[in-house]
Amino acid sequence: MRRFSWFNVTSLTLGFAFLYVPMLILVIYSFNDSKLVTVWAGFSTKWYGELFQNQAFLDAAWVTLRVAVMSSTIATVLGTMAAYTMVRAGRFYGRTLFSGMIYAPLVMPEVITGLSLLLLFIGIGLDRGVVTVVLAHTTFAMCYVSVVVSSRLVSFDKSLEEAALDLGCTPFQAFRLVTLPIIAPAVISGWLLAFTLSLDDLVIASFTAGPSATTLPIKIFSSVRLGVSPEINALSTIMIGIVASGVILFSLISKRNIARAEADARAAERT
Amino acid sequence: MAANGASVFAPWDDPDQTPLIRFENVTKRFGDFTAIDNLSLDIYAREFFALLGPSGCGKTTMMRMLAGFETPTEGKIYIGGQDMGPIAPNQRPVNMMFQSYALFPHLSVYENIAFGLRRDGQPKDKIEARVEDMLRMVRLQKFAKRKPHQISGGQRQRVALARSLAKEPKLLLLDEPLGALDAKLREDTQFELMDIQEKTGTTFVIVTHDQEEAMTVASRIAVMDEGRIMQVATPDRIYEFPENAYVADFIGDVNLIEGTATPSGEDEVTITWAENQQPIRAKTQRKLATGQKVFYAIRPEKVGISKEEPTDVVNKAKGRILDIAYLGNLSTYHVQMPTGEIIKAQSANTRRIARRPFTWEEEVWVSWNGTGGSVLED
Ligand SMILES: Nc1ncnc2c1ncn2[C@@H]1O[C@H](COP(=O)(O)OP(=O)(O)O)[C@@H](O)[C@H]1O
Ligand SMILES: [Mg+2]
Numbered sequence: 001m002r003r004f005s006w007f008n009v010t011s012l013t014l015g016f017a018f019l020y021v022p023m024l025i026l027v028i029y030s031f032n033d034s035k036l037v038t039v040w041a042g043f044s045t046k047w048y049g050e051l052f053q054n055q056a057f058l059d060a061a062w063v064t065l066r067v068a069v070m071s072s073t074i075a076t077v078l079g080t081m082a083a084y085t086m087v088r089a090g091r092f093y094g095r096t097l098f099s100g101m102i103y104a105p106l107v108m109p110e111v112i113t114g115l116s117l118l119l120l121f122i123g124i125g126l127d128r129g130v131v132t133v134v135l136a137h138t139t140f141a142m143c144y145v146s147v148v149v150s151s152r153l154v155s156f157d158k159s160l161e162e163a164a165l166d167l168g169c170t171p172f173q174a175f176r177l178v179t180l181p182i183i184a185p186a187v188i189s190g191w192l193l194a195f196t197l198s199l200d201d202l203v204i205a206s207f208t209a210g211p212s213a214t215t216l217p218i219k220i221f222s223s224v225r226l227g228v229s230p231e232i233n234a235l236s237t238i239m240i241g242i243v244a245s246g247v248i249l250f251s252l253i254s255k256r257n258i259a260r261a262e263a264d265a266r267a268a269e270r271t
Numbered sequence: 272m273a274a275n276g277a278s279v280f281a282p283w284d285d286p287d288q289t290p291l292i293r294f295e296n297v298t299k300r301f302g303d304f305t306a307i308d309n310l311s312l313d314i315y316a317r318e319f320f321a322l323l324g325p326s327g328c329g330k331t332t333m334m335r336m337l338a339g340f341e342t343p344t345e346g347k348i349y350i351g352g353q354d355m356g357p358i359a360p361n362q363r364p365v366n367m368m369f370q371s372y373a374l375f376p377h378l379s380v381y382e383n384i385a386f387g388l389r390r391d392g393q394p395k396d397k398i399e400a401r402v403e404d405m406l407r408m409v410r411l412q413k414f415a416k417r418k419p420h421q422i423s424g425g426q427r428q429r430v431a432l433a434r435s436l437a438k439e440p441k442l443l444l445l446d447e448p449l450g451a452l453d454a455k456l457r458e459d460t461q462f463e464l465m466d467i468q469e470k471t472g473t474t475f476v477i478v479t480h481d482q483e484e485a486m487t488v489a490s491r492i493a494v495m496d497e498g499r500i501m502q503v504a505t506p507d508r509i510y511e512f513p514e515n516a517y518v519a520d521f522i523g524d525v526n527l528i529e530g531t532a533t534p535s536g537e538d539e540v541t542i543t544w545a546e547n548q549q550p551i552r553a554k555t556q557r558k559l560a561t562g563q564k565v566f567y568a569i570r571p572e573k574v575g576i577s578k579e580e581p582t583d584v585v586n587k588a589k590g591r592i593l594d595i596a597y598l599g600n601l602s603t604y605h606v607q608m609p610t611g612e613i614i615k616a617q618s619a620n621t622r623r624i625a626r627r628p629f630t631w632e633e634e635v636w637v638s639w640n641g642t643g644g645s646v647l648e649d
Contacts, residue, residue: 162340163373165360167387167438177386181377263420 023240030233037228047234057235060219064199067130067215071137072194078138079145079194080187084175086146087153105143113140114207121208128210136208137201141194148193152186152257185257189250196246200239281505282315283491289352291316291442291474292337297346299332299498306332308498309346314491316441319468319475321485323521324495330478331370332498334444337476338367351441361390366440370447370478372431374419380430381406381415387438405433408467425456432464436471445477449484461487482522486510494518510570516647519568524603526574526614528567532559532646540646542567545588545610552585555646569644574616576604576629577636587638588614592631604629606637 004012030048034041051057086099105113117136118128126132156179164174180187202217209215216239220232282288290313299307306329314320322330335341336348339360348355350364366387374383384405388398406412409429414422419430428448435443448464449457465488468475479485485492486506493503494517501521502514513519516527530544530551540559542551544567551567559565581587593613594605597620604616616637622628629635 157371157373159369159371159373160375162338162360163367163369163375164386165340166338166365166367167434168361168390170361173390178375178377182375 026233027237027240030230030237032230032233035230037230037233047230051231051234054231056214057216057219057231060214060216063130063213064216067133067137067205067213068195068198071134071198072141072191074134074138075141075194076145076187076191079142079190080149080183082142083146083150083153084179087150087156088158102143102146105140106147108140110140110201110203111207114204117204118207128208128213130213132208132210133205133213133215136204137194137198140204141197144193144197145187145190148190148254149183149186152183156183185253185260189253189257192246192250192253196243196250199246200243280317280490282318283313288315290314290349291318291351292476293347293349294333295347295349297336297343297348299329299336299341300344306498307336307343310498310500312493312500312503314474314476316474317472319465319477319488319490321489321492322476322478322495323482323485323492324480325521326480328495329498330480330495331446334367334446334476334478337442337444338365339363364441365444366435366438366442367444368431368435368446368448370450372419372427374427374430374434376419379416379418380411380422383419383430384434384437386434391438401437405437408436409433424451425460428452428460432467436467436473439471440473442474442476445475447478447480449479457484458487464488486522494521496521512645513568513647516566516568516649519566519645519647524571524615524617526567526569526571526644528569528612528614530565530567532563532565533561534559539641540565542646545608545612547610548588548608549586551644552641553644553646554642557646557648559646559648564649566647566649567644568647569639571603571615571617572601573643574614574637574639576606576616576618577638578628578633580636581638584638585641586643587636589634589636590614592629592633592635595629595631604635606635 029037029040031043031045032040033044033046082102086095086102089095114136117132117139121128121132121135160178160182161174164178165171169177200217201215202221205215206218206221209218216235220235223229223232292312292314294310294312297307297310298305310333322333324330332341336343337350337355339355339358342356355363375386378386381402385398385402388401393401402415403412406415409432411422411426411429411433414426419427422430428451432445432448435445445464449460452460461484464475464477468488477485477488486509489506491503491505492509494501494509496517502509502518504512504514509518509522513522513525519525520527528542528544528551530542533541533543533550535541535552538554538556540553540555540557542553542565544551553567575581575584580589588606588608590606590608592604593607596603596605600620601617602620604618606614606616608614614637
């Protein structure tokens, strides 16, 4: 291991402190016995208990979970299809424009995405609720999924699919039996990414949710405006836990994915 | 031995035979690049047919059109008399062994071989028996449970072969199947392939850029260049009677001597080729005009070398040894004429090095008889 200079150590420490100290404080205060958020009065888990008594929060959590599962699943299906088509179609007229349009929502300000979706839903007369949030989350999560999946597909050996066709598969069977199992890790990590994105989205959800489908981030945001309660801290801690697990799982899978692809490449060279 | 062009197996000479594969004026273009150029070709059942040519001449494209991954831009391909135009790859009685093997990395050796059989919805015990047969044939029973990345290159190649033969296709396409193997394994596998081909009675079409490999395994060879077929014939005919300078030059080592023809009687021609040299007298069926430019092709092993002027041969020339290539059992002498032409002569090394009769710079005679070479038109 190389040693870091004092400058590096300082900047690393400051950087990580900047990123994680606020969260750490939040986590610590979620175990505070006192009702006052700023005064430490001993360790307690009572706020977690109260949190699970609070019907409004539980409802919001249920909505969030449903939205996240549905939108990330739909986004994974659509994003994988989009990636497959873009990678397989080869060159066609307008390809660059097309792929640019898939990636554009990644950099689009969320406010604009949210606003435009809101206008669309009003325009077509769709009542705001769980369905509209799911649609909205699917829209932007799909782009992330397609980025993750297409980066795997680019290195996918096309002759594997041809071999499947040659051995009697229909094109759909070839995809299901050969392509999909091989790219599965990328698809799963795409799903995880979409899931965590949906879980912690506030902006787009507040444009598209409507009163009947309050998600957790919306609920937290609106309660905080009335004052920070230790309950919110507890809830946030749980969310941090879930999102962090998602992200860690995502990166573990991608890492294994890369290692696997490298092993395949080495094996191919050895032949 | 059916596979080696023995006298009994020659359906291409029998006008009553219908070919298994027929390319009819097939042209394939990629954009404005013509990969296959108005090509017609018949291949018969039970043949071991080799497509031979340099890299990029369109061999893989021919295979891919047979398998159904590419469609001809013009012309038609028939397999068993049926127009393949509207037939999808998964509906063709054809299996292909890919240049990269294309084994499914997520499936075991066993599952790879069973893959095609499962698609046909055959009963389980039948599939099992067939896979076991295949594993035995390629001697991989012990490796059935391994994944492709857990076996060696040679073993992978055998899995690919077993997988493509499992469905008992009418026609097996092999795209440079031995390209990745080292010389020794390659040779063994060539004989194994011939053996399997004979046992199963499957028609094999093999792609290779290695002429020795084509000569070893094939019943007939098509020599290709830039999307066209230069000659189709049995290995011995390709070697002994090349139809044009390209084939003569591509197959084996050859002296290509450029000269001017003068017909000199029934099936005979004399060729003036260098100043102060006796013209070459050669047999040929070709109808040549006086003064026509021709090539005379003769293999080095048909050219003798001697110190004294030979008296009993029709063609001879005197020169100086420029180079000697020692090939173990043989030596090739590069003999330069006073006018600069080089003629290669080969002779067997029956004596030990110290007692070799010829050395560098020595004046020698090269000689050959009238039927040893072929006269080729430009
Ligand atoms: N899909 C393709 N698009 C464009 N050009 C191609 C394609 N496939 C093959 N070619 C070209 O056609 C020619 C013949 O290719 P190929 O059949 O693979 O040659 P070989 O197998 O004899 O080496 C090559 O010049 C190659 O670049
Ligand atoms: Mg090729």
